[in-house]
Amino acid sequence: MFGWCGKILEINLSEKRFRTFTPDPDILIKFIGGRGLSGYFLKEHITLNWDDPGMPVLLFTGPLANTSSPFSGFTNVMSRSPLTGTIGDSSVGGNFGTQLKRAGFDGIIITGKSDILCGIEIHNSKIEIIKVPHMAGMPTGETGSILKDKGSTAVIGPASENGVLFSNIIFDINIAGCRNGLGLVLAAKNLKYITVKGTKKTKVSDPNDLEKSKEDILRLIYASPVLSGSFGISKFGTAALFDLINDRRMMPTDNFRRTYFKHAHLINAPSLRKLYNPKDDGCPQCNIMCKKVIRTGISMPEFETLSHFSALIGNTDIETVISANRFCNETGMDAISAASTLACFSEINEKKLSSSEILDLLNAITYKKGEGEFLGLGAARYAKMKGHPDTAIVVKGQELSSYDPRGAYGMALSYAVSTRGGCNLNAATIGYEILRKPVAINRFTFEGKARIVKNSEDLNAAVDSLAVCRFIFFAASMEEYARVFHAVTGISLSADELIKSGERIYYNERIMNAENGFSAKDDDLPSRFFNSYGYKGSDIKIRPINRKSFLKARTNYYKARGLDKSGMPVPETAKRLGL
Amino acid sequence: MQNLLSKYEKKLVKSGLADNGDPLLGILDAKIKWNKKGDTIKIFEKTFERLNINSLIFSKPKEPYFSIINYLAKNSEGIIKPVDCETRTFFHDLPVSFEFNTDAVISGLKKRKCVIIPNHGIIATGTVGIEQAFIAYSSVCFSCFVKFFSDYLYAVKSNKPDKSFKKEFEKVLNFVNPPLSYNHRLMEGPFTSNADAIGAMKETGKLMVDLKLVDSFFGNISYCRNNTLLISQTGSSLDELLGCIDLCPLDGSSCSGITASSELPAHLEIINKTGHKAILHGHPRFSVILSMDCDIVNCLKKDLCHIKCPQKRHIREIPVVSGEVGSGLCGLCNTVPEAIIDKPGVIVYGHGVFTSGIKDFNEPFMNLLQIENDCYKEYLNRV
Numbered sequence: 031m032f033g034w035c036g037k038i039l040e041i042n043l044s045e046k047r048f049r050t051f052t053p054d055p056d057i058l059i060k061f062i063g064g065r066g067l068s069g070y071f072l073k074e075h076i077t078l079n080w081d082d083p084g085m086p087v088l089l090f091t092g093p094l095a096n097t098s099s100p101f102s103g104f105t106n107v108m109s110r111s112p113l114t115g116t117i118g119d120s121s122v123g124g125n126f127g128t129q130l131k132r133a134g135f136d137g138i139i140i141t142g143k144s145d146i147l148c149g150i151e152i153h154n155s156k157i158e159i160i161k162v163p164h165m166a167g168m169p170t171g172e173t174g175s176i177l178k179d180k181g182s183t184a185v186i187g188p189a190s191e192n193g194v195l196f197s198n199i200i201f202d203i204n205i206a207g208c209r210n211g212l213g214l215v216l217a218a219k220n221l222k223y224i225t226v227k228g229t230k231k232t233k234v235s236d237p238n239d240l241e242k243s244k245e246d247i248l249r250l251i252y253a254s255p256v257l258s259g260s261f262g263i264s265k266f267g268t269a270a271l272f273d274l275i276n277d278r279r280m281m282p283t284d285n286f287r288r289t290y291f292k293h294a295h296l297i298n299a300p301s302l303r304k305l306y307n308p309k310d311d312g313c314p315q316c317n318i319m320c321k322k323v324i325r326t327g328i329s330m331p332e333f334e335t336l337s338h339f340s341a342l343i344g345n346t347d348i349e350t351v352i353s354a355n356r357f358c359n360e361t362g363m364d365a366i367s368a369a370s371t372l373a374c375f376s377e378i379n380e381k382k383l384s385s386s387e388i389l390d391l392l393n394a395i396t397y398k399k400g401e402g403e404f405l406g407l408g409a410a411r412y413a414k415m416k417g418h419p420d421t422a423i424v425v426k427g428q429e430l431s432s433y434d435p436r437g438a439y440g441m442a443l444s445y446a447v448s449t450r451g452g453c454n455l456n457a458a459t460i461g462y463e464i465l466r467k468p469v470a471i472n473r474f475t476f477e478g479k480a481r482i483v484k485n486s487e488d489l490n491a492a493v494d495s496l497a498v499c500r501f502i503f504f505a506a507s508m509e510e511y512a513r514v515f516h517a518v519t520g521i522s523l524s525a526d527e528l529i530k531s532g533e534r535i536y537y538n539e540r541i542m543n544a545e546n547g548f549s550a551k552d553d554d555l556p557s558r559f560f561n562s563y564g565y566k567g568s569d570i571k572i573r574p575i576n577r578k579s580f581l582k583a584r585t586n587y588y589k590a591r592g593l594d595k596s597g598m599p600v601p602e603t604a605k606r607l608g609l
Numbered sequence: 610m611q612n613l614l615s616k617y618e619k620k621l622v623k624s625g626l627a628d629n630g631d632p633l634l635g636i637l638d639a640k641i642k643w644n645k646k647g648d649t650i651k652i653f654e655k656t657f658e659r660l661n662i663n664s665l666i667f668s669k670p671k672e673p674y675f676s677i678i679n680y681l682a683k684n685s686e687g688i689i690k691p692v693d694c695e696t697r698t699f700f701h702d703l704p705v706s707f708e709f710n711t712d713a714v715i716s717g718l719k720k721r722k723c724v725i726i727p728n729h730g731i732i733a734t735g736t737v738g739i740e741q742a743f744i745a746y747s748s749v750c751f752s753c754f755v756k757f758f759s760d761y762l763y764a765v766k767s768n769k770p771d772k773s774f775k776k777e778f779e780k781v782l783n784f785v786n787p788p789l790s791y792n793h794r795l796m797e798g799p800f801t802s803n804a805d806a807i808g809a810m811k812e813t814g815k816l817m818v819d820l821k822l823v824d825s826f827f828g829n830i831s832y833c834r835n836n837t838l839l840i841s842q843t844g845s846s847l848d849e850l851l852g853c854i855d856l857c858p859l860d861g862s863s864c865s866g867i868t869a870s871s872e873l874p875a876h877l878e879i880i881n882k883t884g885h886k887a888i889l890h891g892h893p894r895f896s897v898i899l900s901m902d903c904d905i906v907n908c909l910k911k912d913l914c915h916i917k918c919p920q921k922r923h924i925r926e927i928p929v930v931s932g933e934v935g936s937g938l939c940g941l942c943n944t945v946p947e948a949i950i951d952k953p954g955v956i957v958y959g960h961g962v963f964t965s966g967i968k969d970f971n972e973p974f975m976n977l978l979q980i981e982n983d984c985y986k987e988y989l990n991r992v
Contacts, residue, residue: 246698246701248937249698249933249934249937250698250699251937252933252934252935252936252937252939252940253698253699253871253933253934253935253937254871254935255843255867255868255869255870255871255873255935256843256867256868258935258936258937259866259867259869259871259873259874259935259936260857260866260869260873260874260877260936261857261863261864261865261866261867261869261873262867266864269864270864270867271864271867272864273863273864273865273867274864274865274867274868277865295862295863298863298864299864300861300862300863300864462737462738464868465867465868466842466843466844466845466868467843467844468735468736468737468741468844469735469737469738469740469741469744469844470740470842470844470845470853471737471738471740477610477638478610478613478636478638478663478738479638480638480639481637481638481639481663482663482736482737482738485661485662485663485736485737486736486737488661489661489736509701509720509721509722510701512720524719524720525719525720526660526661526718526719526720527719529661530661533661585639586638586639589639590637590638590639
């Protein structure tokens with residue numbers, strides 16, 4: 031078999047045993063890998079609670095990993111989200127996917143619950159479950175450093191162990207498998223870490239054609255201003271987006287009460303670069319190197335963290351942003367959700383947070399101290415508990431990211447209908463609504479957006495299933511990756527057929543959410559976005575979203591997606607997609 | 610959506626890419642909206658149903674494109690391989706379908722953003738907008754034009770244009786515009802406000818397209834004032850620059866220019882090397898065609914001309930350099946700025962022309978026009 035290993039590792043922590051199995055090759059082709067295979071194997075368990083020992087955590091990579099395919103080797107981690115109750119997943123870079131393939135596996139399925147804090151160590155076919163009670167409460171950086179000789183690492187920190195609903199899994203010391211609180215699912219299994227290392231090679235069907243297709247993709251990368259330009263991600267990391275989003279007047283400010291941050295120039299990417307002179311870092315074999323690090327273990331904040339720990343909570347101190355980011359990584363806590371929950375706290379209590387209060391509250395959340403115990407439940411639960419549910423800026427219980435939906439209506443629709451709660455990545459409309467790729471489209475209209483959002487979700491589901499970096503698709507398209515896929519696997523699927531697989535994968539997620547009761551009532555935005563302006567300037571106005579237009583776009587989306595009027599899956603579509 | 614359909618229908622006609630009444634355009638949201646009725650709609654409804662697209666353009670191209678595309682398609686064995694660098698980078702190759710039915714159309718469009726149906730026209734699609742389909746359609750016309758004339762020149766130099774090629778060439782040449790001229794002054798610089806500079810950029814960009822010197826999406830433009838570079842955004846249309854100009858402070862204090870043209874590094878370096886303020890870049894056809902005509906045989910860098918040409922080449926006194934789009938090691942930002950010093954302009958192999966001016970766009974515009982006219986005349990000399 032080319033591309034895939036054709037072998038999946040299943041570990042049961044309750045019984046302390048493991049087995050491997052070979053999936054039907056048809057399943058590999060239909061669901062590709064990464065997010066697709068994770069979803070396929072999660073489906074039969076999806077109605078279990080997230081902390082039920084039977085609920086699996088799945089880590090899958092794709093057929094391109096461990097080959098010279100450009101920007102491949104991502105890992106998708108999936109389970110049921112403790113924060114939202116929807117499917118929860120995250121696609122992360124780093125070395126985990128590559129090492130998993132080197133060890134001989136396309137994916138790992140972990141079920142059960144260990145009776146004591148443990149770690150899983152995989153070295154080729156040798157699988158060990160190690161008791162590590164002494165690692166309880168250990169920060170992620172320290173855990174990762176201790177384990178680094180054992181290969182690539184996925185670890186949780188004290189936030190997970192203490193029950194924070196938005197806790198993360200940290201890969202390779204400084205890459206967050208973020209959103210949805212998946213770190214807590216590992217904690218529920220008493221699993222502190224997973225390491226994986228291997229020496230096997232992945233067979234490639236046509237190495238010569240792979241090299242040629244790689245050249246095509248690299249040429250596109252260099253032609254992309256967003257990735258390789260003078261102000262692009264390669265030079266500044268994702269913080270490069272900070273000025274642009276603020277200039278477009280869609281920077282969530284003061285808990286989404288405004289959309290322009292007048293102090294942006296103090297905290298933008300050039301300021302960070304000047305102050306810290308960060309070094310480039312990134313995934314193996316990456317030419318973009320989007321990660322910027324101050325020194326080992328200390329990363330520069332990503333755009334969303336930078337924005338939420340400044341504009342969203344009214345903080346103008348750059349050092350506080352760096353410290354908050356570092357704290358979230360070390361404790362294994364989602365920075366977007368943490369900052370958004372603090373913004374909610376700030377609004378409810380009508381209190382501007384000082385630098386020390388921000389850091390104290392993060393500490394309180396991690397260690398369940400005082401108000402921190404309730405803040406650790408996330409903005410939605412906290413705001414409801416305090417009698418101010420409208421102050422939680424969430425969709426399906428997950429805090430929104432750093433793009434105000436009033437500034438880009440495709441983003442508004444995609445936040446609402448995302449399968450993993452308030453998420454800017456499922457459709458990633460920022461590409462064409464703001465970054466002009468592949469073309470620019472009018473951001474202040476819902477016209478045409480239903481189909482566009484659906485198409486983008488399908489594309490991105492396919493990308494996450496090939497386990498390729500999303501950023502590349504600011505430059506390349508599925509046309510180039512269809513050729514890479516063919517060169518690696520020997521299987522001829524067109525760009526459109528790969529995206530069709532994405533449609534199947536996405537619909538499978540809608541089916542899983544429907545089984546847990548999610549419907550149109552959950553595909554909605556907070557009322558704030560329909561009632562208030564974000565910005566009123568002479569040049570540009572960020573108006574409240576017209577609710578009628580939003581609902582019409584949502585209805586159109588359901589039609590484009592092949593759902594019924596309530597947003598529920600229908601047998602005809604499922605059958606058409608082979609589900 | 611009706612507005613978008615109407616806009617791009619008019620743009621196809623105005624750009625000389627289709628005759629009035631020919632283009633069929635459709636956009637799908639919950640339902641497909643068409644700009645007109647037609648027999649072929651049945652085929653395209655199925656296309657929308659089966660492909661992950663949201664927009665489609667089908668049209669018979671206007672002459673000379675119709676004849677050119679038919680000729681290339683007839684001799685293509687199913688795939689036309691463009692020779693210009695931009696189309697090679699972004700489109701790779703152009704599929705041809707000799708049948709015009711649902712399955713054949715879908716089969717071609719599953720692989721690429723466009724498919725050519727000989728004697729019928731071009732079908733181009735977009736996944737997020739009709740503008741994508743327009744760019745694909747326009748690129749097919751441009752790249753086929755360049756390939757046709759390049760192939761003919763090569764055939765002449767190899768003493769082997771067959772009769773049918775010669776006949777087709779003579780027919781096509783009748784449709785090609787004579788050398789362009791323009792006798793008016795553009796806005797005079799140096800510009801003392803951003804508004805004036807943007808006004809001049811809009812005027813120049815629109816003129817380049819209106820004169821059909823370049824196609825709408827094929828070029829970029831910048832002006833430097835007050836330590837800030839004003840530059841057209843990536844993927845912007847030269848004749849529609851309103852709201853599509855980024856301000857990039859030269860001190861690097863902001864990243865707002867992340868959406869600036871992919872040629873931003875070249876523009877910055879030209880300013881740095883020449884002290885000029887106004888820069889123009891476009892893809893005029895005969896400059897592109899002629900830049901690829903090289904007599905050197907047994908060159909060690911054969912097939913790498915676009916990135917590593919070792920020769921010092923000129924067309925008349927204009928340097929021809931290698932270099933790809935953007936900022937890679939082989940990017941044109943490494944070759945153009947040095948070559949443009951004290952020259953009226955630079956031609957990038959298989960790509961386009963850069964010109965620059967001290968205070969406004971009069972000089973770079975006239976230089977670009979002159980270079981294209983000279984290349985046209987030189988082409989005729991060579992064939």
